[in-house]
Amino acid sequence: MWGSRDPETVRAILAEADADRHQPWPRTLLSDYARFWRDGVRTAYENPAGELRRRTSTAVLAAALTAEQAYVDEAADGLMLLCEQTTWCWAAHESFATARGEVAGDPDEPYLDLGAAETAEILAWADLVLAPALDERVRGLRRRMRREAGRRVIRPFLTDRRWHWLGLAGRLHNWNPWIHGHVLAAALFLEDDPQVRLEVADLVVDGLDRYLTALPADGGCDEGYAYWWNGPARLALALDVLDRVTDGAFAPWSCPPLAELARYPQRVALGDGWYVNVADGSARPDPNQPWHVLHRWGRRHDDPEVMAQAAAHRDLPIAPAAGLGRALLGLIDDDWRTAAKAELPLPKSIWLPDVQLFVARNDSGLTLAIKGGHNDENHNHNDVGSFIAALDSTPVLIDLGQPTYTALSFSERRYEQWVVRSEWHNVPVVNGQEQRPGARYRAEDLVASENSLALQLAGAYPAAPGYRRVATLDDAIRIDDEWAGSAVQHVVIAGTPLRHEAGRLLVETLAGGIAELTWDAGLGTGRLEERAVDDPLLEGVWGPTVHRLVIDCTGTAFRLTVRRGERP
Structure with a gap:
């Protein structure tokens, strides 16, 4: 069907599909599902469930691209396996089972979460592009797909408005556009009743509008760059679908702050695959994102820098793992296919x-990079006033980012995790106390200029009177702190310490550059600690160890300077 389009992408998809066919299908087991309640492990079930969705999506794409029966049969096998799963909900979200004191999902009481929405999306787009082939090869499968999407996703969406991600009685986050967009696809492509389709579409528009209205006017994302792809970028895809099915009558692209939201990735890019990360964001996320979504977004606003940000990644293939709907829309986007690779635009200075x-x-x-904010943000870490220092794009004074999610991650025990505590961010312990979680712990009196940010951090701690931080970039990075009382500075370091002496530390960055850290030599060497990184997500970014420099400050002022150094 699309064999003439972007031969490299087609070859990559077919190669992936062919490799899959030589492997057994992933199995989703109850014993793995139950581990969330037994020992807090989520990945034992979520990884094979995600692999089943990825493999099915790849097979659907291969079948759509070639119309070959072998790929159609492979896609049908995956679609049926999805239909036969007892639950599409991930264990960490299965509050219905938890309330019953059980570890098995009940098919008669489906929970509409990200997993359910992701699965329905695959069925929906597969039906759209493979309907004749599926009817010819596996008659009856499409009826089963409609039944499962209807009872697990469409009906719960219409009949139960208690879902927290609707934002009717609480905060809004990435679940809102992520689920709404998939529910829309399920209704448009799988629901036979036009009245039901209309009711779903009306509720989806209402839900997306609620999310859009709640977004900050500056185009920022408190969940960070990695989650931007599953928040604002999911919103953009849903709006794209609505725009297409209404033949432009919906006209959503003029809504604020869409133009500003599209600029967020370039504003937080460091270069070479590194990004300014906050909260549960990775500093080095998967580069193979659906960049065509951003490119279309930039075209909608005639924004050359947004288009350049996307086109800087034009050489990356369209990945099925990023979502079947995303991949299919990317494959038919002729402007994206013919876009020339561009240089990555990096603004000199930004303040959101x-x-x-x-x-x-x-x-x-x-x-x-330095953030203010408060300690009740989405995916919060206790990190008000924390900063990142990078040399030649590579972070050296770092925010660790997202650990592998477990049962602790979003529980009342969240702040038992070392990576979310303030003592493992680039902020001090003041008067013996770390920052606390909660919206009351926040930055105040912020003053930004082209090269500096000053902020009052007294309110980020239980007791830190007079604490003010000024972060400046000129020929070097300078962090100037003043407070009343005692403080112990913490600086989290990626790379290899090379020389450590009073008032000075040389670090070889992960890219091989040399960063020099200096402070008042009268404060001594400080204490340089090494910590093993035993989390696979964190190790994939930072390597097997990170370091922390701890400096006891006896005065009421502290300056840390970071500049390019020389190898000893």
Whole structure:
């Protein structure tokens, strides 16, 4: 069907599908599902469930691209396996089972979460592009797909409005556009009753509008860059579908703050695959994102820098793992297919006052990022006032980012995890106390200029009177702190310490550059600690160890300077 389009992408998809066919299908087992309640492990079930969705999506794409019966049969096998799963909900979200004191999902009481929405999306887009082939090869499968999507997703969406992600009685986050977009596809492509389709579409528009209205006017994302792809970018895809099915009558692209939201990835890019990360965001996320979504977004607003941000990644293939609907829309996007690879636009300085994020770059390869905010943000870490320092795009004073999710991750025990505590961010312990979680713990009196951010951090701690931080980038990065009382500075480091002496530390960055950290030599060497990184997600970014520099401050002022150094 699309064999003439982007031969490299077609070859990559077919190669992936062919490799899959030599492997057994993933199995989703109750014993793995139950581990969430037994020992807190989520990945034992979520990984094979995700692999089943990925493999099915790849097979659907291969069948659509070639119309070959072998690929159609492979796609049908995957679609049926999805239909036969007892539950599409991930264990961590299965509050219905938890309320019953059970570990098995009940088919008569389906929970509409991300997993259910993701699965329905695959069935919906598969039906759209493979309907004749499925009817010819596996008659009856499409009826089963409609039944399962209807009872697990469409009816719960219409009849139960208690879902927390609707935002009717609480905060809004990435679940809202992520699920709404998939429910829309399920209704449009799988629901036979036009009245039901209309009712779903009306509720989806209402839900997306609620999310859009709640977004900050500056185009920031408090969940960070990695979650931007599953929040604002999911919103953009849903709006794209609505725009197509209404033949442009919906006209959503003029709504604020869509134009600003599209600029967020370029504003937080460090280069070479690294990004300014906050909260549960990775500093080095998978680069193979659906960049065509951003490119279309930029075209809608005639924004050359947004289009350039996307086109800087034009050489990456369209990945089925990013979503079947995303992949299919990318394959038919002729403007994306013919876009020339561009240079990555990196703004000299940005200040997002609503999410309180500041990023500045200088001509010698240094980048400073610092956040204000509060400690009740989505995916919160206790990190008000924390900063990142990068040399030649590579972070050296870091935010660790997202650990592998477990039962602790979103529980009342969240802050038992070392990576979310303030003592493992680049902020001090003041008067013996770390920052606390909660919206009351926040930055105040922020003053931004082109190359600096000053902020009052007294309110981020239980007791830190007079604590003020000023972060500046000129020929070097300078962090100046003043407070009343005692403080112990913490600086989290990626790379290899090379030389450590009073007032000075040389670090070889992960990219091989040399960063020099200096402070008042009268404060001594500080204590350089090494910590093993035993989490696979974190190790994939930072390697097997990270370091922390701990400096006891006896005065009321502290300055840390970071500049390019020389190898000893």
